[in-house]
Amino acid sequence: MLDKCASGIDLITENLGELYSRGTYLFMGDPKTGKTTFVLQFILQGLKEGKSCILVTSDSARDFAINAETLGMPVSPYILEGRLIIYEYAVTKKFTAEQFFKDIIGVVSEHEISRFALDSFIGQKIPAAEIQVFSQKLPDFLDEMEKKKIVSFITLELPLAPEVFTIKKKLEVAALGVFLLKKISDVEKAFVVRKLTGQLAQSNKEFRFAVQKESGIKEIKDVYNLGFSNYFPKDKTLEVRKLPFIHSERPLEIGKLTFVTKDSALDKIEIPVLKKEKPPVPEKVSFHSKDKEPEKEKIPELQKEKPPVPEKVSFRSKDISLGTLKISLAQEEENELRKKKITFKS
16 A cells, blocks of 8 residues: 655645655646745655655755745755755756756665656756756656655746746646746746646635635635724624625715625725716607608708899779770860960950
8 A cells, every 4th residue: 555645735635635655746837826836835744753855956955944934834944954955056058958867866765765856957957958958758757766865856847938938837747736826916826737647636626725824725715804804893794795796775875886895894885987978869760650751951041032023003992994094084184175265364
């Protein structure tokens, strides 16, 4: 029966069980997804059990120790005891993959190492000319580590360069477990188990976690695990926190969107809403019936000046004709002549 060991990570132990005491586990993810914290807790668990561990890192030993102190997980005492060896492998033009594996095996044999971690070294510190040789030597190196009953944690930082994909594929085949990490927010992160030999892992299940001081990787089950308890008291339900779309207990005000929470310290929250001027609505064409055509727009007509009307000749009597008019004129002349004769006689 194969022996198992504690990973030192409660999230993995509680949900997936313990790991085999020999074999390789691969963690892949973008920067700031918690890869180094997984490695740190894995290494610390072995040190607490009184075993010796080795870490090969792309960072300096000083930076790793400072980050561990910041998380409240000091490693300096174990370095001074000689049980934690942080291997700063200087990659120069003389670097060869064959010499690299030979040096690591020598240190492992000399110090009786039980746990080995390779943190973000692949793809960052290996010269392009040596990547192919590194890929060829890697399976034999992992087999040798397994024969020595060493459990290994290896991290890969994504995205990978195209030339590193061959190494990634070989690691995925050789590893007993493959974990894919991702960043959800500045606080919240998650991982999915791609492969886990010997454990009943739930396929494609996402395990969410946050990195906390002293406790390290902590599973997130509700909002209080994120360290926001000072802002959201525990006696309040999580339903209250679903902002900002909460049922309103009073009508909306003009120019403001108002809503209230249930028994919350955030009693009334008002969000100003910009008032947008509505564009003018065009006049609709009305139809009296389906058979009638739409009313046409009335175009104002220009007023034309009327020509002057000639004055009409008015007559005193409608019955006067041209003939009667001539007779009346002849009578008037005859009367005048008669008057003149009378005057001459006198």
